[in-house]
């Protein structure tokens with residue numbers, strides 16, 4: 001617990017740490033993915049009960065401060081990172097749980113099962129997760145249908161917070177045809193998203209990260225921004241903002257190349273970072289699990305993600321959403337100090353629960369409105 005914790009955050013922290021988390025981590029025989037599925041179903045059910053949402057919202061509390069980024073008004077500093085709610089089943093609940101936006105997905109143009117299980121591992125002593133999910137998802141059309149049922153359209157604030165949608169490449173689509181795959185998802189989802197995140201940084205789809213290379217990225221982002229402009233021809237709000245999510249394992253030179261391409265193609269912002277292939281920073285008791293393949297997230301990523309964000313924000317005026325290893329208010333503050341305009345969390349939320357969003361919501365965000 002941090003000294004800065006409010007009474008509300010302390011109550012949520014103790015409740016989650018001593019009651020809810022032990023109970024959750026024990027269910028489903030301790031199988032991390034089944035625990036995730038069960039919890040997500042509970043959150044989805046909660047979303048269907050406005051009275052229950054109000055009670056939960058009252059417990060978690062409201063953010064102190066909102067911020068406008070890329071023309072989108074976010075009611076608080078911390079959003080749900082991509083991958084937690086790939087198919088958008090909990091879209092109605094995330095606002096009440098204290099998030100200022102929810103990045104749904106990553107979805108792909110066609111539905112796919114992802115990698116064989118087991119593919120999700122909790123490293124408790126390291127406060128970390130290794131995953132090699134491989135974009136298991138119901139596909140872009142299913143997400144579009146679900147958002148229609150929930151009444152979510154771009155800019156209509158139907159669930160009280162902005163909805164971002166992360167898109168990736170279908171595994172069976174050859175890399176050479178990646179652009180068409182992303183375009184197909186963009187066409188379906190742009191009218192339903194407050195922003196679209198282009199995921200070129202998951203380590204779990206073979207070859208995906210090579211789309212961060214200069215030429216491939218320029219082709220992909222050029223096509224997506226052109227298509228977003230076409231889709232918005234009759235929309236007074238203009239094209240849907242497109243953000244690019246990048247890996248923490250890029251060198252400074254590679255980061256600078258990504259920035260050049262992002263500037264040239266008219267992208268509105270960056271999300272940094274995705275999971276890492278590094279295994280630095282694991283507790284000795286987690287070294288065996290560290291041999292599992294996949295991306296590592298959580299505490300071992302904190303410093304690297306912040307370093308990437310600091311480098312990016314020193315080189316660009318594009319807004320950067322900081323994500324990676326935020327487990328405390330101090331981590332969140334350090335990410336904002338590194339220049340992030342907004343925060344996202346995944347692993348921290350698994351280990352800390354609603355106490356984390358409650359704490360982060362007390363932070364003061366960088367108020368400069370940054371638009372290209």
Ligand SMILES: Cc1cc2nc3c(=O)[nH]c(=O)nc-3n(C[C@H](O)[C@H](O)[C@H](O)COP(=O)(O)O)c2cc1C
Pocket residue numbers: 081082083084086105106120129131133135166199202245273274275296297298299301323324325326344345346347348
């Ligand atoms: C189980 C799991 C699944 C994830 N799936 C996605 C995904 O589909 N798309 C994506 O962009 N990032 C995905 N991520 C990465 C997170 O969004 C985030 O960038 C990363 O975990 C670092 O943040 P954290 O340390 O707060 O978890 C996933 C992470 C985890 C742990």
